[in-house]
Amino acid sequence: MTLTVEDGSGRPDADAFVTVAVCDAYHAARGRAAWAAATEEAREQAIRRATAYLSTAIGWKGRPRRPRKQALAWPRVWVTDGEGYSVATDRIPPEIAQATAEVALRELERPGAMTPDYTPNAREEAVQIGPISVRYAEGAQQAEGARPILLVVRDLAGGLMRRGVGHSAAGTATRA
Secondary structure, three states: OOOOEOOOOOOOOOOEOOOHHHHHHHHHHOOOHHHHHOOHHHHHHHHHHHHHHHHHOOOEOOEEOOOOOOOOOOOEEOOEOOOOOEOOOOOOOHHHHHHHHHHHHHHHHOOOOOOOOOOHHHOOOEEEEOOEEEEOOHHHHOHHHHOOOOHHHHHHHHHHEOOOOOOHHHOOOOOO
């Protein structure tokens, strides 16, 4: 099934931020043979999952260009990058395209890696082995803690993320 790539208009039927060709070029430039070795269908599926993850798991600055009408989180309006420059409202920013390629590679290698199942009651609260015991922090019980954090996504697109909202990769550090 062919990807329906967002063209910057806020399509209601889009399921991808980028084409397979964009990801092919991105990974080829980085020498990632696993991407090229996969079938086109597998690469398309990975791009769809990566796009869904980036659309739902991260709190982005601004708001969608066509609220409640567009299928994906991008394009957006009222967004400035990490340096304060306005982001175009009629296209997918290069940072999002690159982040999509990075997440797609992880999804190709391990489908569902970015959206693991989470069962809060399955977690150990404390473990004791002989005289040594460990008590796990309360915060570890939250579902967001089960989701992997790709630092490369934060490094590429962090300037477009809202701080302290959505994915923990967008959080802020404070000194006590």
